[in-house]
Amino acid sequence: MNRWYVQAESVSHHLSSPVLRHTSLKPSYACIKSIRAYFASIPRPVKDEELIFVGDRLLTDVVMANRMSRRAPPSPSNPFDSSTEKNLSHDFDELTRPARVGPLAVWTEGLWKRENLLLRALERGMLKGAERWVLKPQEIAWRDSLQHRFVKPIPVVEEVAKEGAASSSASASSPSPPPSAPASNTPNTPSGAKKSIWSRFVPADAQDSAKSASSFRKIVALAKPERKPLGTAIGLLMVSSAVSMSVPFTIGKLIDFFTTSDPQIPFGLSLGQASALLLLLFTTGAVANAGRAMLMRLSGQRIVARLRERTYEASLRQEVEFVEKGEGDVLSRLSVDSSIVGESVTQNLSDGLRSIVMASAGLGAMFYISPTLTLLMLTVVPPVSLGAVFYGRYLKKLSNRTQEALGDMTKVAQESLSALRTVQAFNAAGQEQEKFHQKVGTVLTLARKEAIASGIFFGATGWSGNVTLLALLGYGGTLVSKGAISVGDLTSLLLYTVYVGSGLQMLTSFFASIMRGIGAGVRIFDLLDRQPAIPPDAGVEVDPSRRGPIRFEHVWFEYPSRRSVQILKDLNLEVAMGESVAIVGASGSGKSSINALLMRYYDPVKGKVTFDGQDIREFNSSSWRNIIGVVPQDPILFTGTIASNIAYGNPNATREQIEAAAREANCEFVWGMPHGFDTEIGRASLSGGQRQRLAIARALLKKPVILALDEATSSLDATSEHRVNDAIDKILRARQTTCLIVAHRLSTIARAERIVVLEGGCITETGTYRQLVNKEDSRFRHLMAAQLNAAAGESLHGGLAMPSSAPPKVEATPAEQEHRA
Structure with a gap:
């Protein structure tokens, strides 16, 4: 073996x-x-x-x-x-x-x-x-x-x-x-x-059939919470359908009443009594139909709402890579697919039951009136039914492709609209329109195929129905002339034929809609059943009071979407409790990936990341992230008040705690706004420096054990950078939080107690700011040469940076002096 x-x-x-x-x-x-x-x-x-x-x-x-x-x-x-x-x-x-x-x-x-x-x-x-x-x-x-x-x-x-x-x-x-x-x-x-x-x-067909059957069962299961209203609606449907199916019989009897020499009304009723009874019957049918429509519509909306909530919840549980790679597709499942599935459970189900009742009752009445004419009419049913099966299967496949195309189209629109400033800055509206036009063209091509298939199918069924009516009229007229049936009976039979044909056509549409719903359901249930690569609820809870060092032990990492690129290679790094470490390196060296691994957005391919000696993969990822504060390079603000944005990670925080965190993060600009912390803001309502300071306040409000700063000052002007760095200084001086600082700016790097230099996914050197900058062959000096030269030029020449082949040596920074003390 x-x-x-x-x-x-x-x-x-x-x-x-x-x-x-x-x-x-x-x-x-x-x-x-x-x-x-x-x-x-x-x-x-x-x-x-x-x-x-x-x-x-x-x-x-x-x-x-x-x-x-x-x-x-x-x-x-x-x-x-x-x-x-x-x-x-x-x-x-x-x-x-x-x-x-x-x-x-x-x-x-x-x-x-x-x-x-x-x-x-x-x-x-x-x-x-x-x-x-x-x-x-x-x-x-x-x-x-x-x-x-x-x-x-x-x-x-x-x-x-x-x-x-x-x-x-x-x-x-x-x-x-x-x-x-x-x-x-x-x-x-x-x-x-x-x-x-x-x-x-x-065989692939057997697999597809099994999956469709599973999707159909899950769709039906969605209706369980609505059993009572749906059951009532079905009862009202039976009442309204029974009233509707009595109309042809009534019309036939009325024709016989007015065309015969000895008219008789059933049950010995007078004409007025019969008219009043029919009026009451039709009113009852109308009320039942209205109740059925309202109950079905309300149940459908509740089913769609629950399905969207479950889909959104499942999306938020997935790993970052999955959602970011298919954001438009997820949005399409939330909006379009959910509506299709909801309609399949309620409205389409109602129409399907109604069509079955109409066809069954109509056939029964037709057999009662004339079995011969009924058998003649039924000759058209087998080919129409066979066509309906093929049409429904084709529609299901087409629906899957259409929903995927809609997801791609949504993704393109969302990307361009969310980056509208960049699109306009580069005059790229034309090429974005062309990209969107191509995606819309794909959707249109699929819609055209569906329209052609629908036209052919419904045209064929309409033609066969009309031919059947013509044959019934011709043969039925012969029977009337022979006295086998009355004119009223023939009229009733022809009307029942229309009802049965309408019922069969509705049943065909119902089958096609169910196939479309199954196709959409497969996409939704794929997401609902998907197990995230990093489950948010699995593992042990992390005690918020727990403290300890962070270690990266022989970590290898590559992004799932770029397996051909090794980001981190056998990385070994230890950050002591309360220590601040700046991670420095050229773009693409793996700096931000360290924070991504720390946050468990991804897991290492090899090796492990530990906290207080325990692999963080053993922790519940939600509770693990609760003890980490994050300040990204481009902070995201959500629509709402400034207070709600600061309290995003701690919604139960009091106003005093929110204001204290804002004060600690140097958010003094908030007090100058007309409504203060109740000021409504959006994604881009504030400047970059203001957003960064709000992000720091948001992180501090969590009272994090670990703080991850990812290029927090890289895109700020000098004034904003100074204020953000002042806020960072307050955190570092407290020495109560372990800080990992990913930075390019010298002003931010110099505040850390230790600097780690990455190159090609490996640590090339580590040490204090003074040690690295005074080392002649330091890789850090090479990376920071331009900024060190600029700093020396400004101090010696009134702000004019003078070129130098070797950066100047410096004494220990205030952070290092305080650390040594």
Whole structure:
């Protein structure tokens, strides 16, 4: 077995968390999670062959895990069994479904049409049992042509083959690796075959059907809280439908009453009594219909409101990377998809039930009047029903694509409108309009397809209905002339035909709307069911009074969206309790990533971040962030009062606490405003320096154990910078808060007790400000040369910066002197 595990390990080595280990197999969900993380990291845009290659690799891992699971009995080390195979198949479909657009469609539609020689080589190795996996020269050349596109090399499988050959003599006495599945179950696929290897396990259609059924069940479950109003509405629907279905019968009897020589009214009623009874009956139907419409509409709105709240809550629980990468798509699910799903549960359900009642009651009445004419009418039902099924399925697929296109369109609009000043500053309105025009064009193309399909379908059903009416009129007229039925009966039957046709048409629309709702529901439930990579509620609570050092221990990090770029490499950093450390480096060196890891926006790829000796991944991330105050480079202010913005992280703070925090952060400008702390502000109502000081006040109000400053003064003028630095000084002098300061400005850096210099994701030097700036070959002096020269020039030449080849040496800063004291 071990040789097979080693072989599988070589296949999975490029994943951040390997699918298989030497001693055990991971559960299927862990397998899929690992693959999903790698799949999401592939940068866009990339070429078709790259995507197909990645797809083949992912497929390889899943198939390998599946086949190996069949070779060992289920046990704690091998959790796979026959029932788990279906879950694995479903998970893989979940993994690839969002990517089945654009270039990846090439892979999903025709895996075997491309030169996926590496996958075929693996398949040979799996299908031929003990035969070792040896690549042909052509396969090696193809693999090497793609080698440079991945940071981590593709496993050198020929080395595994050599290892197997070298160990063959040693393994002769030991049991050989278990053979593959029987050849009858896993036949070789010819190189020219179009059949996907994955279709051997579960056909894609079956997977789509299972997912649609699951989405439909979840949509129906949304109506449970509205059982009483919906039940009442359905009862009123039955009443109004019964009244409506009595109209054709009544009209037929009235015609017979006025056209026969011996008119009779049922139940021995007079004409006036019958008219009054009909008026009461129709009024009852109208009232029932009005009640039904109101109850359905109100229930639908409540369902949509709850669904939007759940979707928004699920969005806020996701990791930062997921939401920032698909912000427009999340907004589309919140607005458009939620409305479609809500209508599917209420209005469409009401229309569907109404159409079923109309069609059923109408058919019953028609059979009562004339079975012959009814059977003639029913000849049109099978082709119309078949067309409705195909139309509904097509509409469901089209709906999915339309919602995704709407999400892309929303994303483009939101990006440009949120950066309107930049758009106008660069006169880029034209190119933004062009980008939006392309996205709108995609939506319009899909809408055009839907309009064409709807026109064809409803035109065909309308034509078939009219032809049916003409046939009924012709044959019914013959029956009337023979005295088989009366004129009133024929009229009633024709009206019931219209009712039944209308009911069937409504049923078709209901089916199409349900398909659209299922398509939208899949997108919403994907988000609701998604487990965030960093769960906000999992882990132990952090005691707010807890204190201790922060350590970055052998941390490696890369952003999920840029797996090809290593941001931090084997980083080791310790920040003592109450210490202030400035992190300095060129742009892209990984400074802000340290704060991102500290806040657990991301987790390290390798290594760990600890607080008081405990890995922060063991903490509840919500409670962990409660003890951290953050001042970002570009603080965000929310619509509301100044007081509510300062109290954003502590909504229960008193006015005295808010004012104290503002005073500590040098927010003296607030007292000069007309309404003081009750002044209404928006996202860009204040200057950069004012926003920064409010952000500091917001952070201080939390009384944080740790304070993370990320370029807090990088975009401020000299006056604002001085005031913000004064506020930072107050925090540092108190020495009650551990501070990590990411900065470029010398005035901010010099206030820290210790400076850490990053370069290429590694720490190149560390020390106090005086130590680094007085060191001749210091990397810090090189980075700060321009600012040090400017500072020296201003002091010696009345503000004129004089160039110098070597920055001046300086004495200890006040912060260092105070620290030593």
